[in-house]
Amino acid sequence: MEMKPLTRIVLGLVCLLVAIWLVAPTLVVVPMSFNGNKSLSFPPQGFSWQWYENFVTNPEWSTSFLNSLKVASIVAVLATVLGTLAAFGLDRMKARPANLLRMLMLTPMVVPGVVLAIGIYAVYLDAQLVGTLPGFVLAHTILALPFVLIAVSANLEVFDRRLETAAASLGAGALTTFRTVTLPLILPGILSGLLFAFATSFDEIIVSLFITNPYLKTLPVQIFSSITRDADPTVAAVGTILLCATTILIGGGMLLLGRERKGRL
Amino acid sequence: MNPRPDNRGAAIDLESVTKAYGAFKALDGVSLRIEPGEFMTLLGPSGSGKTTTLNVIAGFTDVSSGKLLVGGQSVVGVPAHKRNIGVVFQHYALFPHMTVGRNVAYPLTLRGVGQDDRKRRVAKALDMVKMGDFAHRYPSELSGGQQQRVALARAIVFDPPLLLMDEPLGALDKKLREWLQLEIKRIHRELGTTFVYVTHDQEEALVLSDRIAVFNRGRIEQVGTGRQLYDEPATLFVGRFIGDSTVLRGETRSDGTGTALNIAGETVAAPRRLAGEASPVILLRPEKLAIRRPGQADGKNRLSGTIAEAIYLGSGSKYEVKLGDGSTAIVRSPLTGENFGLGEKVELCFDGADAKLLADDSTADTTLT
Numbered sequence: 001m002e003m004k005p006l007t008r009i010v011l012g013l014v015c016l017l018v019a020i021w022l023v024a025p026t027l028v029v030v031p032m033s034f035n036g037n038k039s040l041s042f043p044p045q046g047f048s049w050q051w052y053e054n055f056v057t058n059p060e061w062s063t064s065f066l067n068s069l070k071v072a073s074i075v076a077v078l079a080t081v082l083g084t085l086a087a088f089g090l091d092r093m094k095a096r097p098a099n100l101l102r103m104l105m106l107t108p109m110v111v112p113g114v115v116l117a118i119g120i121y122a123v124y125l126d127a128q129l130v131g132t133l134p135g136f137v138l139a140h141t142i143l144a145l146p147f148v149l150i151a152v153s154a155n156l157e158v159f160d161r162r163l164e165t166a167a168a169s170l171g172a173g174a175l176t177t178f179r180t181v182t183l184p185l186i187l188p189g190i191l192s193g194l195l196f197a198f199a200t201s202f203d204e205i206i207v208s209l210f211i212t213n214p215y216l217k218t219l220p221v222q223i224f225s226s227i228t229r230d231a232d233p234t235v236a237a238v239g240t241i242l243l244c245a246t247t248i249l250i251g252g253g254m255l256l257l258g259r260e261r262k263g264r265l
Numbered sequence: 266m267n268p269r270p271d272n273r274g275a276a277i278d279l280e281s282v283t284k285a286y287g288a289f290k291a292l293d294g295v296s297l298r299i300e301p302g303e304f305m306t307l308l309g310p311s312g313s314g315k316t317t318t319l320n321v322i323a324g325f326t327d328v329s330s331g332k333l334l335v336g337g338q339s340v341v342g343v344p345a346h347k348r349n350i351g352v353v354f355q356h357y358a359l360f361p362h363m364t365v366g367r368n369v370a371y372p373l374t375l376r377g378v379g380q381d382d383r384k385r386r387v388a389k390a391l392d393m394v395k396m397g398d399f400a401h402r403y404p405s406e407l408s409g410g411q412q413q414r415v416a417l418a419r420a421i422v423f424d425p426p427l428l429l430m431d432e433p434l435g436a437l438d439k440k441l442r443e444w445l446q447l448e449i450k451r452i453h454r455e456l457g458t459t460f461v462y463v464t465h466d467q468e469e470a471l472v473l474s475d476r477i478a479v480f481n482r483g484r485i486e487q488v489g490t491g492r493q494l495y496d497e498p499a500t501l502f503v504g505r506f507i508g509d510s511t512v513l514r515g516e517t518r519s520d521g522t523g524t525a526l527n528i529a530g531e532t533v534a535a536p537r538r539l540a541g542e543a544s545p546v547i548l549l550r551p552e553k554l555a556i557r558r559p560g561q562a563d564g565k566n567r568l569s570g571t572i573a574e575a576i577y578l579g580s581g582s583k584y585e586v587k588l589g590d591g592s593t594a595i596v597r598s599p600l601t602g603e604n605f606g607l608g609e610k611v612e613l614c615f616d617g618a619d620a621k622l623l624a625d626d627s628t629a630d631t632t633l634t
Contacts, residue, residue, distance in 0.1 A: 165325055166358035168345040170372040170419065177346075180371075184362045 026243060033236035040231045051237035061234060064222035068202055071133065071218060075140040076198035082141070083148025083197070084190055090149075091156040102149070109146045113206035116142070121210040131213030139211060140201035147200055148193030151253075155189025195253035199246050274302035274459030275336035275426035277322060282331035284317055291317040293483035294331070299461060301426075304453050306462045306470040308506070309480030315463045318480070319429050322461065324348045336426060351420030351428040355435045357412040359404040365391070365415050366400035372423040390422035391415075393452060410441045417449075421456060430462045434469070446472050467507050471495075479503050495550070501623045504548040509583075511554060511594040513547040513568075514625065524622055529589025533566040535620035543624035551597035553619040556584060556605065562612035566620070570594060572609045586613060 003011075020027075028042050036046020055061045086105060090098045108116060120139050121130070129135030159182065167177040183190075205220040212221045219242070223235045277299040284292040292314045299305045307315035320326040321333060324345030333341050340348055359368050369390055373383045391397045394414035404412055413433055420428055430449075434442040450473055453460050464470055470477045471491040479486045479494065479502070487499040491507070498504035501512065513533060515526035524545050525534040539545040555562070559569065573593065574585035584605060586594045594613055605611055 160356075160358070162354065162356060162358050163360060165345075166352070166354060167360075167371075168325070169323060169350065169352035171346050171349070171375040171423070172371075173344075173346050176375065181360055185360075 029236050029239045029243070032233060033240045035233045035236065038233065040227070040233050040236065051232075051234045052241075054232075054234045055237050055241070058234070060226075061222060061238065064217045064219045065238075067136075067216060068219040071136045071140060072198045072201040074133075074137045075144050075201035076194050078137065079141045079144035079148050079197040079201075080190060080194045083145050083193055084152050086145070087149050087152035087156055091153065102153075105149055106146045108142050117207040117210040120207055124211055130211050131216045133216065135211050136208065136216065136218065139207050140204055143204060143207065144197035144200040147196035148190075151193035151196060152186060152189045155186040159185055192253035195249045199249045199253075203242060203246060273424075273426060273457045276301045276334075277427065277459065277461070278332070278334040278337075279318070279322075280332040280334075282318070282321060282333060283329045284314075284321060284326060285329045290483050292321070292328075295483070295485055297478055297485060297488065299459060302457050302459055304450075304460045304462065304473060304475045306464060306474035306477045307480060308464060308467060308470045308477050310465055310506075312482075313480035314483040315465075315478075315480040316431055317483075319431050319461060319463050322427075323350055323352050323429050349423070349425050351423070351425040353413070353416050353420045353428070353430040353433045355432040357404070357409070357416045359412055359416055359419070361404055363403075364400065365396065365402050365404065365407070368404070368415060369400075369419045369422050371419065376423060386422055387418075390418040393421070393455070394418045394448070409437050410445060413437070413445070414448075417452070421452070421458075425458065427459045427461070428456075430460065432464055433462075435464075442469070443472075449473065471507075477507075479506060481506075498548065498621060498623065501546060501548065501626045504621060504623060509551045509595045509597075511549045511551070511596075512592070513549070513588075513594075514592070515590065517545055519545075523617070528568060528592075531568050531589060533568065533615075533620070534617055535622045536617050537622045539622055539624060541624065545622050546625045548621040548623055549594075549615055549619065551583065551595045554594060554596045554613050554615050556586070556596045556598050556602070557612045557614065558603070559610050559612050562614040564614050564616065566615050566617055568594070568613045570611060570613060572605050572607055572611060575605060575607060584611075586611060588613075 032040060032042055032044050033051055034047050034049070035041070035044035035051070036048045037044070055065075090102050093101070120142075124130045124135055124139075129138070163181050163185070164177050167181045172180065203220055204218075205224060208218050208221050209224065212218070217225070219238065223238055226232045227235050277297075279295055279297045282292055282295045283290060295314065295318060297305075297318075307318055309315045317326060321328055322335070324340065324343060324347075328341060332339065335348065335350070359365075360371065363371065366387055369387045370383050373386060378386070387400070388397065391400060394417050396411060396414050396418060399407065399411065399415070404415065407415065417433070433449075434445055437445065446469060449460075449462075462470075462473060474491065476488060476490055477494055478488045481502050487494060487503045489497075494503055494507045498507065504510050505512070513526055513528055515528040515533075518525045518527070519538050523534050523536040524538055525532050526545075526547060533547065535547055557563075568588055570586040570588045572584055573587045576583040576585075578597075581597055581599045582602070582604065584596045584598065586596060588594055596613060
C-alpha cells in the first residue's frame with residue numbers, strides 16, 4: 001500500500017523515538033563505563049579504561065564473575081538435558097495431560113520472581129543451601145528450564161516423526177535413530193535452549209539476592225551490592241561487558257532458531 | 266544388472282491377520298499369499314485396511330491375532346528395524362539434513378558395509394532410478410518426483426527381498442505419475458524382488474500389478490489379475506471399484522435356467538442363478554452394452570433410457586444413460602458408432618451371457634464415495 005510522504009515521516013519519527021526509549025538505559029551505561037571521574041554520573045567526564053582494569057584486577061569482581069560463569073555453565077547443561085528430556089516426553093504423550101504438565105513446568109516464567117525467591121529462600125535455610133554452589137545451580141535451573149522446554153518443543157513440533165519410521169525401516173534401532181536422525185534435526189532447538197539457559201542464570205538477580213551470602217556472590221549480586229554501597233563506576237564497565245556477552249548469546253540463539261524455521265519452509 | 270530375475274524375492278503369507286483398535290477392526294481376518302518376486306497391489310478405498318496390511322508387514326503395526334510369514338519365517342513380534350524390508354512412503358521421508366548420497370548410504374552404513382562397497386552400491390542404486398548426478402544435492406533442492414526416486418533408491422540399496430510402497434506416487438501430478446509407474450515396473454523386472462504396492466487408484470493398480478488384492482472394510486474381497494477382477498468380479502464391490510460398470514437392480518424372478526430382473530416395466534435376464542439368499546443384481550461393463558436409436562435394438566435384453574451425459578474420449582464416446590428406474594447406465598461406444606446428443610431417447614441392449622450376476626451389497630456404493 002502506498003503511503004503519503006507526511007505519514008511516512010511521522011511514522012518514522014515515532015518509531016525512532018520508541019527505539020531510542022528502548023535502548024536509552026544501555027546508551028547511558030556504555031559511556032559511563034569510560035568515565036574519567038570516580039562517580040557514576042552522566043554525562044561522563046574524561047575518558048579512561050580504569051573501571052575495566054578494576055574489574056579484572058579486583059578479586060571481589062573477578063571472583064563473582066567466575067562464580068557466575070561456573071553457575072551458569074552447570075545450569076545450562078543441567079537445564080538443557082532436563083528440558084530436552086521433558087520436551088520429548090511431553091511431545092510423545094497424550095495431548096491433554098501433556099498440556100497440563102507443560103503449563104506446570106512453565107510456571108517459573110509466570111510466577112513473580114520475588115515469590116519464587118521467598119519460597120526458595122525458606123527451603124534453603126533449612127536445607128543449608130544458602131550461599132552454596134548446589135543452591136545456586138538448583139534455583140537457577142528451575143528458572144532456566146522453561147526456556148529449554150520452549151525452544152526444544154518448538155523444534156519437535158516441526159520435526160516429522162515419520163522420519164523415525166523411515167529410519168526404522170532402513171534398519172536403525174531406537175537409539176541409532178535418535179542419534180542419526182532426531183538429534184541432528186532438533187539440535188538447533190537444543191543449542192538455543194542451552195544459550196537461553198546460560199543467559200538466564202548468568203544475569204539472574206532476584207532469587208540470587210535472597211540465597212547469596214558473603215562466601216558466594218554471583219556477578220549481578222556483586223553489581224547490586226556495589227552500587228548500593230559506594231556507586232563504583234566499575235558496575236558500568238561490568239554492565240557493558242554483560243551487555244556484549246548476552247547480546248552475542250541471545251543473538252546467536254535467535255539466529256539458530258530463525259535458521260531452523262527458514263530451513264523448514 | 267541381471268536382465269532375468271532369479272527369484273530373489275521373499276514370499277509373504279498372511280493367515281487370518283486381524284488388527285483391532287478397541288471395537289474397530291482395521292483388519293478382519295486377512296489371508297493372502299504373495300509369491301516370491303511377485304508385484305502385488307493392495308487396492309481399496311481409504312480406511313479399507315490396505316495401508317494397515319502394509320504397516321503390519323513392515324512391522325510398524327502389531328497384529329492382534331493371526332500369522333505373518335516373510336520368506337517362510339514368522340516375523341510376528343520382530344521389530345521393524347530387524348525385518349530387512351525396504352519401504353517407500355507417500356511423503357518420501359528423506360532425511361533433510363543429509364545429502365542424497367548420504368540418504369542412500371544410510372542403510373548400508375547401519376549394516377557396516379565398507380566404504381568402497383558402499384560407494385559402489387549407492388552409485389548403482391542412484392543410477393537405477395536415474396538420479397546418479399544428484400548425489401551431492403540436499404532433498405530440499407529436489408522436486409517431488411526426484412525425491413521419490415531417491416527414496417526408492419534408498420529402499421532398494423540394501424537388497425531387501427521385499428519392497429513395500431505406500432501410495433508412493435500419491436502426491437505427484439498425473440503425467441509424472443504415469444512415467445514413474447513405468448519406471449517402477451522396470452525396476453521390479455530388473456530386481457526380481459517381491460513388491461507390495463498400496464494404492465487407491467485402480468488404473469495404477471492395473472498398470473503395475475501381477476495380481477491385485479481388493480480391500481474393503483478390513484477384508485479382502487478378491488485377489489486376482491487385473492483381467493480376472495475386471496471380467497469376473499467376485500463381488501459387487503470389486504465390480505464397482507475396478508473400471509466402470511452399470512448395476513441393474515429390479516424385481517427378481519428366478520427359474521431353473523436363469524434370473525430375470527424387472528426394471529421399470531422392462532425385463533432383462535441372465536442365464537444363471539445366484540446361490541444363497543441374497544438378492545441378485547446384474548453388473549455390465551460399458552463395452553458390453555450396445556447403444557441404439559429407439560426400436561433398433563435387437564435381442565431379448567433391452568432397456569430404454571435418455572442420454573444424461575455424452576463424453577468424447579478420442580478413441581470413442583462414453584455415455585451416461587438414465588434408465589426408467591432412475592439409475593444410470595454407462596456405455597462406451599466405438600468411434601465408428603452413431604453419435605447421440607444430450608436428452609436423446611435411446612435403447613440399450615446386451616447379451617445375457619455378458620451379464621455378471623452378483624449378490625447385492627448396499628455397502629458397495631457407500632464405501633466408494
